[in-house]
Amino acid sequence: MSRTLLISGASRGIGRAIAERALADGHRLSLGVRHPVDLEGSALATSSRVLVHPYEASDPASANAWVEASAARFSALDGVIHCAGIFSRAGLLFDAAETAEIDQVLQVNLMGPWWLTRAIWPHLVASGDGRVITLVSMSGRRVKGPLAAYPVSKFALLGLCQTMRNVGWPLGIRVTALCPGWVNTAMAAGVQSIPPGAMTQSEDLAVLVSTLLTLRKEAVPFELAVNCLLES
Ligand SMILES: NC(=O)c1ccc[n+]([C@@H]2O[C@H](COP(=O)([O-])OP(=O)(O)OC[C@H]3O[C@@H](n4cnc5c(N)ncnc54)[C@H](OP(=O)(O)O)[C@@H]3O)[C@@H](O)[C@H]2O)c1
Numbered sequence: 001m002s003r004t005l006l007i008s009g010a011s012r013g014i015g016r017a018i019a020e021r022a023l024a025d026g027h028r029l030s031l032g033v034r035h036p037v038d039l040e041g042s043a044l045a046t047s048s049r050v051l052v053h054p055y056e057a058s059d060p061a062s063a064n065a066w067v068e069a070s071a072a073r074f075s076a077l078d079g080v081i082h083c084a085g086i087f088s089r090a091g092l093l094f095d096a097a098e099t100a101e102i103d104q105v106l107q108v109n110l111m112g113p114w115w116l117t118r119a120i121w122p123h124l125v126a127s128g129d130g131r132v133i134t135l136v137s138m139s140g141r142r143v144k145g146p147l148a149a150y151p152v153s154k155f156a157l158l159g160l161c162q163t164m165r166n167v168g169w170p171l172g173i174r175v176t177a178l179c180p181g182w183v184n185t186a187m188a189a190g191v192q193s194i195p196p197g198a199m200t201q202s203e204d205l206a207v208l209v210s211t212l213l214t215l216r217k218e219a220v221p222f223e224l225a226v227n228c229l230l231e232s
Contacts, residue, residue, distance in 0.1 A: 001214070002025075002026045002027050002028065003027050003028070003078045003079050003131070003213060004027070004028040004029075004030070004070075004074045004075075004076060004077050004078055005022060005027050005028070005029055005030070005077075005078070005079040005080065005081055005131075005213075006029075006030045006031075006066070006067070006070055006077065006079070006080045006081070006116070006120060007019050007022070007029060007030070007031050007032065007080075007081045007083060008032045008055055008057060008080075008081070008082055008083050008084040008112070008113075008116065009032075009033075009057075009082075009083030009084035009085065009135075010029075010031035010032065010033055010039070010044070010083065011033040011034065011035065011038040011039065012038065012185070012186065013083070013183075013185035013186060013202055014083050014135060014183055014185060014202045014206075015081070015083030015084065015135075016044075016202070017201075017202035017203050017205065017206040018081055018083060018202075018205065018206045018209050019031055019044055020042075020043070020044065020206070021203070021206035021207065021209065021210050022081075022206075022209070022210065022213070023043060023044060023047055023049065023050065025210055025213070026049075027049070027213070028049045028050075028074055029044070029047075029049060029050045029051070030050075030051045030053060030066070030069075030070035030073065030074065030077070031044060031050060031051070031052050031053065032053055032054070032055025032066050032084070032116075033052060033053075033054070033055060034054065034055065034056060036052045036053075036054060039052055051069070051070060051073045051074070053065075053066045053069050053070065054066070055084070057084045057107070057108045057111075057112030057113075057116075058104065058107040058108050058111070058112060060111075060115040060119075063112070063115040063116040063118075063119045064115075064119050066116075066119075067116070067119040067120050067123070071123060076123065076126065076127060077120060077123035077124070077127070078123070078124065078127035078129060078130050078131065079124070079130060079131035079132070079213070080116060080117065080120050080124070080131075080132055080133075081133045081134075081135075081209065082112070082113040082116065082117075082132070082133070082134040083135045084108060084112055085108060085109050085112075085135060085187075086104065086105060086108050086109065086187075087150055087187050088101055088102065088104075088105045088147070088149040088150045089147060089149075089150075090102050090105070090147070090148060090149035090150075091146045091147055091148045091149075092146065092148050094148070094149070098149075101149065102149045105149045105150060105153050106149075106152075106153050106156075109150075109153035109154065109157060110153050110156045110157050110160065113134055113157060113160065114160055117132060117160075117164060124171070124173050125171050125172075125173070127172070128171075128172045129172050129217060130168065130171070130172060130173035130174070131173070131174055131175075131176075131212070131213065131220070132161075132164055132168070132173065132174075132175045132176070133175075133176045133178060133209055133212060134157065134160075134161050134175070134176070134177050134178065135178050135180075135205075136154050136157050136158050136161065136177045136178060136179045137150075137151075137179055137181075138179050138180065138181045138227070138231070139151040139154045139155075140154030140155050140157055140158040140177070140179060141155075141158065141179055141225065142231075157177075158177055158179075158223075161175055161177040161222075161223075162222075165222055172217060174217050174220035175222060176220060176221060176222060176223070176224060177222065177223045177224070178205065178208065178224050178226065179224060179225045179226065180200050180205060180225075180226040180227075180228075181199075181200065181226065181227050181228050181229060181231070182194055182199040182200065182228055182229075183199055183200045183201070183202060183205065184196040184199040184200070184201050184202065185202055194228065194229065198228060199228050200226055200227075200228045204226070205226065208224065208226070212224075
């Protein structure tokens, strides 16, 4: 079954891999990116099944404009995949200079998906089979070290996913929180403890998302933990 999906963060990394796989699977896509030029030269930029639209996750008006343009282009919208996100090393005893960074992490990682979900919600309800897939993280389930801003944003995002699930369930909307550990993208480029090849790959997550989109609503898992290291 083909769907019409909004995907944020599709310029690179996990969002890009999910978008490429979803295009190959025959879905119609509306890709929210800060710089549409990033997709130039790719199949995502040239396919007649794809709309590329500017999207700034920290701006609620941007979410509204993207959803409006997507609805105008496609007859119905039945899914959103939240991939835009940023990392931060701000910790418990952050200094004054990191205050703005913490605000930005919460805006992009938490409020971004919240505003975008709120904007697309009426379309998901109208679909009767709406889907929300959110890139949370293992950092939304447990905190292993001294980082604070990033895991706090992801714990809150997982809470938001639970609310989306609760509100959406009787409306036929199914929500999945995807919780990987390290994934081999630019976000993990500074990680020394595990080589890139031993991390989960973006394409692995694209396969999971591809499968999620084929499942009947009676079979959609709410939370998927994806580990590249043993966590007991
Ligand atoms: N990599 C990991 O180890 C890992 C693990 C668990 C969860 N995740 C989560 O997975 C998601 C994707 O991460 P990734 O690894 O693919 O990271 P990435 O390669 O750094 O890509 C991040 C994406 O988010 C977009 N983005 C960042 N800030 C934005 C903003 N203000 N407005 C709109 N888009 C914005 C980027 O767009 P630009 O190209 O314009 O910067 C890019 O498309 C994130 O939510 C991340 O927290 C990642």
